[in-house]
Structure formats: C-alpha cells, structure tokens
Amino acid sequence: MKNIVLTGFMGAGKTSVGKKLSEKTGMKVIDTDDKIEEDTGMSIPDIFEKMGEIKFRELEKKAVEEVSKLSNHIIITGGGVVLNKENMDNLKKNGTIVYLYADPAVIYERIKNETHRPLLRVKDPKKKIKELMEYRAPFYANHDIKIDTSNLTVDEVVDEILKALKDKL
Numbered sequence: 001m002k003n004i005v006l007t008g009f010m011g012a013g014k015t016s017v018g019k020k021l022s023e024k025t026g027m028k029v030i031d032t033d034d035k036i037e038e039d040t041g042m043s044i045p046d047i048f049e050k051m052g053e054i055k056f057r058e059l060e061k062k063a064v065e066e067v068s069k070l071s072n073h074i075i076i077t078g079g080g081v082v083l084n085k086e087n088m089d090n091l092k093k094n095g096t097i098v099y100l101y102a103d104p105a106v107i108y109e110r111i112k113n114e115t116h117r118p119l120l121r122v123k124d125p126k127k128k129i130k131e132l133m134e135y136r137a138p139f140y141a142n143h144d145i146k147i148d149t150s151n152l153t154v155d156e157v158v159d160e161i162l163k164a165l166k167d168k169l
Helices: 014-025 032-040 044-051 053-067 085-093 104-111 125-140 154-168
Strands: 003-008 028-031 073-076 095-101 145-148
Touching (some): 003 085, 014 154, 032 044, 032 053, 044 053, 085 095, 145 154
Parallel strands (some): 003 073, 003 095, 028 073
C-alpha cells in the first residue's frame, strides 16, 4: 500500500494528525525530523545552531530518501521538506501527498509557546510565519490532497483525509 505523506507548515497539525491517522488505519508512522535526530544523536535546534540550516537540509534529504522507500507508512515531514524538488519526487513515487494548511494566525497561536522552532527564534515570529508561508506556498502546491486544519479537530482532519483518499481510489 502507498504511503500517506503529510506536508505543511510547522503547527499545521502533521504530528497530531499522523498519530491519529496511524491509530485509525493501523499504518506505521515515521517522522523525518525524528529520524534525523535519531541518526545524528542531536536535536533539530542543536543541528541548526551547530551545523546550520544547509547541513540540516542535507540530513533531511537523506532521511526523506530513506523513508520514501518504505510502503504502508504515514510519513510526517518537516515543514521545509517541500523546498527540495528531489524530496517531493521521492515522496511522490510511493506516496499520496497530503498538504495540511492552516491560517498564519492559527499557526502562531498553536506554536507561540514552543521553544523548539529554530526558524521562529526571531523578534517578530508572526511576521516570520507569514513570510515563510508566502515563500513556501508554491512548493506546498505540489500535493494530491489539501486540508485546511484551521478550524478542524484532529479527528475531523483525519476523517477528511480518509474521505479524500477513498475518493481518489
């Protein structure tokens, strides 16, 4: 069976939705960020701080390459995975790309108290969220299914995904 690949900006709900989707489908979950942390023995913020974003993106590409060879998995991707065309090509080979979208104001409310978001360690995180989302919009457009999670519960998002997947078959 094909993978279900969850893409979207940080705070869009990929992790929560991925776990719930796994419960409902029995598919295993793998998170590219968790894999990077496992492979390096370092946290994502530490990788950004000590090695920089370019090195992180290389590690991310390697992780995506590996997980995209799996089947019957729910793959939770980091928010920037979509920036690399090769990542998306690999994920699409054996996966349905589900883009979880949320309004920038909703994203901010969901993640404003989190400390593990290296890209948001800036003076004006609201502005940074908007800028990053606008920049990434054309990359996120590379999806099979889009779900706006702004006003939905995790269960509702999962139901929407399952419905959309059925409609595609």
